[in-house]
Amino acid sequence: MATETAKLNFTSHSDTHGAMLDRARWAATTFARYDRAATLKIARAVAQAAHSQAARYAEWAVRETGFGVVGHKRLKNELCSLGIFETHKNTDWTGPTIDRDRKLVRIGRPAGVILALTPSTNPVATVFFKTILALLTRNAIIICPHPAAKACCADAADLLAAEAVKAGAPDGVIQVVREPSIPALEGLMGDERVDLVVATGGPAVVRAAYRSGTPALGVGPGNGPVYVDSSADLTAAAARIVESKSFDNSILCTNESVVLAENAIADQLLNTLRAAGAHVCSPGERESLRAFLWSDKGFNVGAIGKDAAVIARACGFTIAGDAKILLVPIDRLLPEEHFTREKLCPVLGFAPVGGVDEAIRAARSMTRKSGGGHSAAIHSQNETTIMTYAAAVSALRTVVNAPCSQGAAGFGTNLGPTMTIGTGFMGGSALGENLTPASLMNWSSIAYPTDERVPFGNFEGLTPWQTPNSIVSVPSQLARSVPALDELALLREQIRSLVRDELKSALGRT
Amino acid sequence: MFDYGMFKFSSKEEVIEKSIAYWNPGKTKFWRDSGIDLVIDKREGYVIHDMDGKRLIDLHINGGTFNFGHRNTELIDTLKIALDHFDIGNHWFPSVARTALAEALVKVCPGFDYAFFTPGGAEAIDVAIKSARYATQRRKIISIIKGYHGHSGLSMATGDARFSKIFLSDRPDEFIQVPFNDLAAMERALSSRDIAAVILETIPATYGFPMPHDGYNQSVKALCEQYGALYIADEVQTGLLRTGEMWGWQSYGVQPDIFVNAKGISGGIYPFAITMLTKRTGAWMEEDGAAHISTSGGAEPGCFVALKVLEILKRPEVRANVQYLTRYFGDAFRDMVQSDGDVIVGLRQKGVVMGVEFAHPEGAVHASRALYENGVWAIFSSLDKRVLQFKPGVLMSYALAEEVVDRFRVALPRMRELIAQAPSVRSAA
Numbered sequence: 001m002a003t004e005t006a007k008l009n010f011t012s013h014s015d016t017h018g019a020m021l022d023r024a025r026w027a028a029t030t031f032a033r034y035d036r037a038a039t040l041k042i043a044r045a046v047a048q049a050a051h052s053q054a055a056r057y058a059e060w061a062v063r064e065t066g067f068g069v070v071g072h073k074r075l076k077n078e079l080c081s082l083g084i085f086e087t088h089k090n091t092d093w094t095g096p097t098i099d100r101d102r103k104l105v106r107i108g109r110p111a112g113v114i115l116a117l118t119p120s121t122n123p124v125a126t127v128f129f130k131t132i133l134a135l136l137t138r139n140a141i142i143i144c145p146h147p148a149a150k151a152c153c154a155d156a157a158d159l160l161a162a163e164a165v166k167a168g169a170p171d172g173v174i175q176v177v178r179e180p181s182i183p184a185l186e187g188l189m190g191d192e193r194v195d196l197v198v199a200t201g202g203p204a205v206v207r208a209a210y211r212s213g214t215p216a217l218g219v220g221p222g223n224g225p226v227y228v229d230s231s232a233d234l235t236a237a238a239a240r241i242v243e244s245k246s247f248d249n250s251i252l253c254t255n256e257s258v259v260l261a262e263n264a265i266a267d268q269l270l271n272t273l274r275a276a277g278a279h280v281c282s283p284g285e286r287e288s289l290r291a292f293l294w295s296d297k298g299f300n301v302g303a304i305g306k307d308a309a310v311i312a313r314a315c316g317f318t319i320a321g322d323a324k325i326l327l328v329p330i331d332r333l334l335p336e337e338h339f340t341r342e343k344l345c346p347v348l349g350f351a352p353v354g355g356v357d358e359a360i361r362a363a364r365s366m367t368r369k370s371g372g373g374h375s376a377a378i379h380s381q382n383e384t385t386i387m388t389y390a391a392a393v394s395a396l397r398t399v400v401n402a403p404c405s406q407g408a409a410g411f412g413t414n415l416g417p418t419m420t421i422g423t424g425f426m427g428g429s430a431l432g433e434n435l436t437p438a439s440l441m442n443w444s445s446i447a448y449p450t451d452e453r454v455p456f457g458n459f460e461g462l463t464p465w466q467t468p469n470s471i472v473s474v475p476s477q478l479a480r481s482v483p484a485l486d487e488l489a490l491l492r493e494q495i496r497s498l499v500r501d502e503l504k505s506a507l508g509r510t
Numbered sequence: 511m512f513d514y515g516m517f518k519f520s521s522k523e524e525v526i527e528k529s530i531a532y533w534n535p536g537k538t539k540f541w542r543d544s545g546i547d548l549v550i551d552k553r554e555g556y557v558i559h560d561m562d563g564k565r566l567i568d569l570h571i572n573g574g575t576f577n578f579g580h581r582n583t584e585l586i587d588t589l590k591i592a593l594d595h596f597d598i599g600n601h602w603f604p605s606v607a608r609t610a611l612a613e614a615l616v617k618v619c620p621g622f623d624y625a626f627f628t629p630g631g632a633e634a635i636d637v638a639i640k641s642a643r644y645a646t647q648r649r650k651i652i653s654i655i656k657g658y659h660g661h662s663g664l665s666m667a668t669g670d671a672r673f674s675k676i677f678l679s680d681r682p683d684e685f686i687q688v689p690f691n692d693l694a695a696m697e698r699a700l701s702s703r704d705i706a707a708v709i710l711e712t713i714p715a716t717y718g719f720p721m722p723h724d725g726y727n728q729s730v731k732a733l734c735e736q737y738g739a740l741y742i743a744d745e746v747q748t749g750l751l752r753t754g755e756m757w758g759w760q761s762y763g764v765q766p767d768i769f770v771n772a773k774g775i776s777g778g779i780y781p782f783a784i785t786m787l788t789k790r791t792g793a794w795m796e797e798d799g800a801a802h803i804s805t806s807g808g809a810e811p812g813c814f815v816a817l818k819v820l821e822i823l824k825r826p827e828v829r830a831n832v833q834y835l836t837r838y839f840g841d842a843f844r845d846m847v848q849s850d851g852d853v854i855v856g857l858r859q860k861g862v863v864m865g866v867e868f869a870h871p872e873g874a875v876h877a878s879r880a881l882y883e884n885g886v887w888a889i890f891s892s893l894d895k896r897v898l899q900f901k902p903g904v905l906m907s908y909a910l911a912e913e914v915v916d917r918f919r920v921a922l923p924r925m926r927e928l929i930a931q932a933p934s935v936r937s938a939a
Contacts (some may be wrong), residue, residue, distance in 0.1 A: 008591050008592070008594065008595055010591055010818075011586075012589060014581065015584045016825060016827065019822075019825055019827035019828055019831065020827050020906070020908045022831055022905070022908065023827040023830045023831055023834075025830065025907060025908040025909065026830070026834035026838075026908050029908050030834075144745065171825070171830050171834075172830050175827075194906075381627070426609070
């Protein structure tokens with residue numbers, strides 16, 4: 001009888017996603033009428049809740065996915081919670097904003113329902129990041145986590161959802177797909193009830209997002225070249241590179257992939273890198289590593305985010321206790337050389353180049369097939385070299401004299417912290433900047449004639465959403481429970497110092 | 511040409527003519543004469559299409575039958591899969607599907623012990639009344655004037671005389687009626703101490719959803735206890751999350767001795783009804799379990815559909831949707847009462863169970879027609895034509911809800927016009 005009844009399979013016929021999208025639409029419609037103070041209150045409460053659980057989710061993410069370093073994930077979770085909130089909270093994402101000189105008024109228009117894909121490599125940090133950006137812009141968000149990280153992401157999303165509602169957000173503003181799968185994802189991305197897909201993941205997922213017909217912001221993979229020229233402070237450069245490659249075991253897609261060392265300083269740089277914590281691989285070790293990391297099926301997922309020592313052991317060699325990364329000298333900067341490809345693990349290619357022109361050629365070759373539009377780094381004091389390099393490499397952000405993992409992701413630079421790096425047209429994306437709240441909304445403009453005889457209206461003090469016939473009511477307690485300005489300022493300063501301290505410890509310097 | 515494979519019609523007119531000739535002359539002519547020339551053809555979600563292609567948003571949903579929309583794909587898939595293995599089954603024997611559904615129902619009906627299945631609501635009410643009579647060994651049943659419980663022998667006897675006298679089937683000696691919301695009248699009727707049960711729609715639907723006064727249902731239950739009668743809740747229109755809770759009686763904090771649900775539990779695709787009984791009210795099944803037989807009651811494919819209905823209702827998203835719909839329509843009609851108070855004077859509402867009150871005594875009849883002309887199908891209350899039954903399904907989306915309100919507002923001038931042309935115009939003021 002058991003075999004008979006097993007024929008009746010009802011599991012594929014469940015439309016929970018439709019109900020989820022409908023709920024998100026109600027939430028988005030309601031949320032779009034919140035004013036700035038109410039919105040900030042919600043975003044702040046959620047950012048605080050996320051920040052307070054940063055360590056717990058860091059540990060959980062590493063346990064669930066096997067990727068990365070708990071301490072570094074904790075830092076990313078912290079930066080992607082209060083750090084993100086701090087970065088963007090002083091900008092008005094709500095409006096109305098009044099520009100008397102140009103006779104323009106702008107009113108914020110949220111995207112609506114955002115479907116956010118989050119990767120297994122930076123799972124909870126991306127959940128935090130996208131959720132807080134969505135809240136700052138009054139959107140409803142549905143998180144679709146990578147299946148390998150679904151438990152920690154669902155738990156985090158539930159926590160944030162509860163905090164959001166507690167702070168006055170409409171029900172359903174944050175939801176999560178609990179059983180993510182490719183068919184479920186494709187169905188959701190193509191559903192007309194989704195207004196925007198924000199895809200962080202592999203190139204296949206990003207292309208699928210764009211194919212879906214729904215407006216999408218997808219970002220492609222990285223493969224960061226780092227050029228070190230003879231003008232660079234080699235000791236500092238080596239320290240930064242090792243710091244960057246070992247940060248969360250290179251799981252950020254902004255990590256350096258190959259060091260391109262100007263011939264004149266190449267040997268010296270190799271030695272400084274060794275001193276800074278790089279194990280320089282022998283040709284034999286290189287080949288074991290190659291066999292371990294790549295197969296016909298592509299990159300070995302089992303190596304992603306693992307410690308250098310663990311990878312070395314898997315390849316049959318041991319490294320010194322203080323070695324943090326594996327440095328692999330290579331001869332040919334051509335696509336068939338595996339070590340020129342993206343490596344989300346602390347394995348770094350190393351090749352001497354004749355000068356900036358050859359560095360550019362090598363960098364372009366590395367990113368021709370995959371990794372375009374992403375990130376590059378340079379260590380140099382020469383502005384001409386820096387500008388030539390930045391203008392020619394296939395990257396939309398070149399960080400100078402900084403660890404690329406952190407710097408290109410906006411940590412310790414002024415790019416704005418992000419877990420979603422826009423790879424632009426050269427990287428198959430509609431998004432060139434790092435994802436910010438601005439990416440998740442539009443503005444409706446009220447425009448008057450430039451003709452001076454037509455006077456500009458007086459819009460001061462008008463609230464666009466409290467129209468008399470408002471048919472979606474905002475919870476009435478919101479207006480009363482927003483904290484006073486002083487309280488906000490105090491909190492702001494606390495958070496600012498918190499973020500400052502964390503950045504210091506992350507970057508090892510001020 | 512309308513070709514349906516097994517039959518063809520040249521036009522909608524042909525369907526209507528033949529419907530008068532062969533099916534039901536009175537019903538067919540009534541709608542034709544009311545200006546509602548509807549023959550429903552395609553249907554999907556909360557939208558139905560007339561044979562002529564006219565699109566209508568369905569707010570009638572046949573009292574909750576289409577609570578989950580027309581041809582809900584999840585329910586259809588469920589039924590199709592069930593039919594690969596089951597037929598209606600043999601009512602004499604225990605069955606896997608009936609047992610599983612009964613257990614699932616008992617779990618979502620706190621205070622109840624058994625689920626009894628029938629193919630329709632009227633028979634389910636008959637089972638409720640029989641069970642009450644057995645348990646109390648009394649015959650008399652109290653119901654509400656303008657209450658409605660169906661058209662079978664006992665259920666019909668509880669209802670409006672319109673449906674019983676025509677068939678010489680009224681039984682005033684055993685079936686007593688009292689006004690709704692009148693506790694004194696209820697107590698007078700109960701005080702004879704020979705009443706088996708009071709039967710109440712938790713909110714009387716066909717009467718236009720007059721809202722029970724605060725504490726009314728609970729007070730009736732208390733009076734029942736005082737005078738040894740049982741309380742039967744007719745939850746056909748108020749169950750299945752339509753009042754915001756799984757069952758309407760939960761919304762009103764009253765614990766019935768028996769309750770009945772139908773329509774929505776069928777998913778609109780497989781006739782089904784349930785009578786929920788306690789150990790006490792289901793005691794007759796110990797003495798003679800075959801005392802009430804229903805060959806197609808608890809038909810097994812219907813059990814699968816009903817289980818799926820329960821699964822859908824347990825989703826937090828669905829509960830949230832009901833809350834949003836409740837607030838949205840509540841706000842929309844409050845605004846309309848403000849802006850168009852000459853036509854619309856109020857909204858009766860508990861969850862998505864709603865009655866729109868018109869100033870004119872037959873305002874809802876005209877509103878029904880004006881809405882029909884503007885793409886919305888909502889029916890007036892046949893026992894109170896001042897009130898339009900306004901019943902969005904629990905899965906209705908924001909976009910469709912917004913469209914309903916848009917269409918309602920567009921139809922308002924036409925309502926005003928039809929009301930002005932009506933024979934007996936009464937001013938709202």
